[in-house]
Amino acid sequence: MGENIQLPMKKGFGATDRVDDWWTSPLAMATYLGIMIVYATWRGFMEADFWVFSELGLSGGQGGAAGTMAIESEGSHVLSPLFSPLIIPGGAGLGGPVPQFLWWMSPAMFILIFPAGFRGTCYYYRKAYYRAFLQNPTACAVSKPWNQYKGETGLFLVQNLHRYFLYAAIVYLPILSWDVWQSVNFHNADGTHSWGASVGTLVIALNVILLAGYTFGCHAFRHLVGGGANDWTGSGVARLRHRMWRMSTWFNEKHKDWALYSLFWVMFADLYVYGATMGWWTDLVFWGGVT
Template sequence: MTQTTAENPARRQRAQLKARTLRTDRWWLAPVLTFAALASFLVYGFWAMFDPSYYIAPYVAPFAAPCLLEACPEGARVLGFAPIGDWFPLPPGVLVLGLPGGFRLTCYYYRKSYYRSFWLSPPACSVAEPHGKYTGETRLPLILQNVHRYFFYGSVLISAVLTYEAVMAFRDANGEWGHAGVGTLILAVNAVLISAYTLSCHSCRHIVAGRLNHFSRHPLRYRFWGLVSKLNARHMLLAWVSMYTVLFADLYVRLVAKGIVTDITFF
């Protein structure tokens, strides 16, 4: 007669494995590559924050937009608006990078990525993590991740600014419309991808119609919800692609401004 679990308490115990994992594949490769990719972006962002070569007409480096300082060149200002005077001693990127940076830092996908690659919590599926206890996001500092939805609103503004700057890049150095160069195309593609990543956010999907009980009563919001849901399915891809398009666009403008790269003009 077979013993039941109640009759044999030893059956309720989990297998005691001394090995960290029984996986034989290169499970460590994904967290290592993720760590390298995110770290490179952070290093570049810190450098760009203090680099003064953020503008050459008609291009504004994305990491410095919007340029809110009175010391900003007139062409770098959004609608000529510069509310902060000369008393602020640091470059404009210090003021504006907090919004998109906070948005990405608290993003649901990026949280999974850097939890696994930086904190090894856990580094991969079926791999034991080195931490003794798990508290999730229920206490400081991780409970602050809940501000993600508020960073979303700020990121929408930044996306609008980058779209504005991409449109303004169709002007020449004298402010006349009809210019187009490599920088114009790069800034335009970046604006589209940044906007797509922002709108694919889980918080955006919830804000649009996630709290509705009856979609049939709100057909327009339901349609928006459907569009955002399609973008949301590609949130991971858009997160990675937009992260490097904004880095590349920012670097391109700075290289042109420094005279290292010559912008090719089509007309």
């Protein structure tokens, strides 16, 4: 019978025998995630009709205008991924069935729970923010501010919802692809359409690619397509599952990179749209456009 041996470990927040710069990674992650969270919150509230933000953004809530959520100049339509799908209470499209009394809510507020829930319960992000923000643990072999480590119990059981957020994330991919399609349909003054592409098209197209790489490398997706299988060759479906599992494994090996780059790019795509609507730059149309 083995015996439980308590390893000698220094006590006190951050105390450790480690000699490497163990704190650089959690610090960098806290900075990176902190900036992303603050930016997304600022933008989500900017397009709301709260009085504090009414001077900063132009919500679509009452007037139906796109505000700073989409580039509408030059006949193009490039919607920021932070606001897609666009839900404006009482407005046209998806906002139609939403009660008008929710006019004060930003379109981002209706949908943010899905991407935020997907990333917040992601195995990679959990490791990152447990260390960066919660000090639970602080790092391997580094003393925490408190003595006990209970793992993912209690409230942390909510992390088990990850697979359901994955299903929502899968639905997002065609929605965001539709936005790319919309961005190559230019509106002429006479009401007709013509083809074209702008830098904004490339920006939101790359967003779909990065998000797809992140989603298809999800551990839960890998299990969804390959889990429980004991036959990879016996039928067409089995071979297809094997191919999808291998594809997912390929993405999964770099899941951290897909997670970090896709998060950066979705914020950058929104900033690009915001900057264009504010007149900081013009969304250059490099092919086709209005006729």
